[in-house]
Amino acid sequence: MTPITRPCIGQEEADAAAKAVLSGWLSQGERVQEFERAVASYVGAKHAIATTNCTTALHLALLAAGVGPGDEVICPSFSFIATANAIVHAGATPVFVDIEPDTYNMDATLIEAAVTPRTKAIVPVDQIGLAADIVAVREIARRHNLKVVEDAAPSLGATVGEGRVGALSDFTCFSFHPRKSITTGEGGMITTNDDGAAACLRRLRSHAASTSDLSRHQSGTVEIEEYRELGYNYRMTDIQAAIGLVQLTKLDAIVEERRRLAHRYSALFARDPRLEVPCEPAGRGHTFQSYCVRLRTPRPRHEIMAGLAAQGISSRRGVMAIHREPFYRERFPSLSLPHTEAATEKTLLLPVYVGLTEAEQDHIVSALRTAIA
Numbered sequence: 001m002t003p004i005t006r007p008c009i010g011q012e013e014a015d016a017a018a019k020a021v022l023s024g025w026l027s028q029g030e031r032v033q034e035f036e037r038a039v040a041s042y043v044g045a046k047h048a049i050a051t052t053n054c055t056t057a058l059h060l061a062l063l064a065a066g067v068g069p070g071d072e073v074i075c076p077s078f079s080f081i082a083t084a085n086a087i088v089h090a091g092a093t094p095v096f097v098d099i100e101p102d103t104y105n106m107d108a109t110l111i112e113a114a115v116t117p118r119t120k121a122i123v124p125v126d127q128i129g130l131a132a133d134i135v136a137v138r139e140i141a142r143r144h145n146l147k148v149v150e151d152a153a154p155s156l157g158a159t160v161g162e163g164r165v166g167a168l169s170d171f172t173c174f175s176f177h178p179r180k181s182i183t184t185g186e187g188g189m190i191t192t193n194d195d196g197a198a199a200c201l202r203r204l205r206s207h208a209a210s211t212s213d214l215s216r217h218q219s220g221t222v223e224i225e226e227y228r229e230l231g232y233n234y235r236m237t238d239i240q241a242a243i244g245l246v247q248l249t250k251l252d253a254i255v256e257e258r259r260r261l262a263h264r265y266s267a268l269f270a271r272d273p274r275l276e277v278p279c280e281p282a283g284r285g286h287t288f289q290s291y292c293v294r295l296r297t298p299r300p301r302h303e304i305m306a307g308l309a310a311q312g313i314s315s316r317r318g319v320m321a322i323h324r325e326p327f328y329r330e331r332f333p334s335l336s337l338p339h340t341e342a343a344t345e346k347t348l349l350l351p352v353y354v355g356l357t358e359a360e361q362d363h364i365v366s367a368l369r370t371a372i373a
């Protein structure tokens with residue numbers, strides 16, 4: 001079976017993880033610090049704070065942005081469930097806004113109508129690896145004094161103009177799940193240029209202890225830590241960070257290869273009126289977590305996915321409409337987001353990963369045509 005993705009990982013990462021294990025320091029320590037510095041430097045941000053995954057990164061970033069009970073946070077519904085869950089974890093209410101039908105990202109022209117006196121933040125999502133219209137989102141946030149917490153789970157390595165995702169919003173949250181650009185098994189990272197917020201995030205992710213384990217270990221004196229706020233255990237381990245440090249050296253090559261394969265799919269599908277290929281607006285570099293096609297055919301998507309599976313190919317539904325999942329449907333029963341609902345019913349993700357051969361890709365293309373016919 002051709003998988004939907006395969007991480008680009010090997011002996012070097014295994015050796016780095018083994019070295020971390022054998023060092024005797026397994027929890028958050030110097031390797032996490034080194035990984036944080038490397039990610040901050042890669043994206044061009046002042047600080048990076050590692051966490052257990054992107055969901056916890058989003059939760060902490062929202063808390064650092066001042067979001068709490070009674071607040072509203074604007075976000076798209078066309079996303080993974082974690083985008084909205086993190087807002088609910090922070091005690092706030094998600095306010096779902098529709099997407100642009102071509103980029104599948106939140107339509108910035110609809111945001112202002114969703115702002116109320118209770119709005120505290122906007123969470124744009126860089127869906128499937130394409131940066132949202134961050135420039136427009138930031139301008140709206142500035143006008144209404146809101147924070148921007150970018151859900152960049154799949155977009156480490158994505159670009160906007162000359163800049164990289166990670167340096168553009170008040171907070172940017174990445175995922176290191178194996179389907180993302182690079183992986184640490186599970187893992188997350190928040191980048192920010194705000195010194196005070198970075199210190200708050202470092203505290204909150206480790207039980208809100210006033211000093212870290214590492215600094216107590218290195219101090220050479222007796223340091224008794226204090227707990228002045230409600231904290232969390234959202235720490236990454238040094239084993240994961242060791243893997244992440246090796247993965248980061250491969251990131252540009254991984255993204256380049258995914259982009260080559262995605263553009264090759266688009267060329268192969270170019271003249272097929274039954275398929276709409278993904279768009280990449282000028283100045284925005286996509287990481288192509290997967291290759292998302294919109295089906296322009298009356299045939300139900302699940303039949304097409306079953307047809308692909310019968311030919312040995314894994315696919316996934318494009319992205320969910322969060323407001324239609326039971327937990328949120330109960331809370332927003334009459335919400336209608338036409339572009340989100342159309343996209344979630346008609347989009348399909350195809351495999352893209354380093355190591356997918358052109359012969360395998362040709363087979364996927366012909367299998368999709370067979371499944372549609």
Ligand SMILES: Cc1ncc(COP(=O)(O)O)c(C=O)c1O
Binds near residue numbers: 054151175177
């Ligand atoms: C847009 C988006 N946000 C958040 C997440 C959650 O990431 P994690 O699994 O690292 O918590 C994902 C994961 O798929 C995602 O795609």
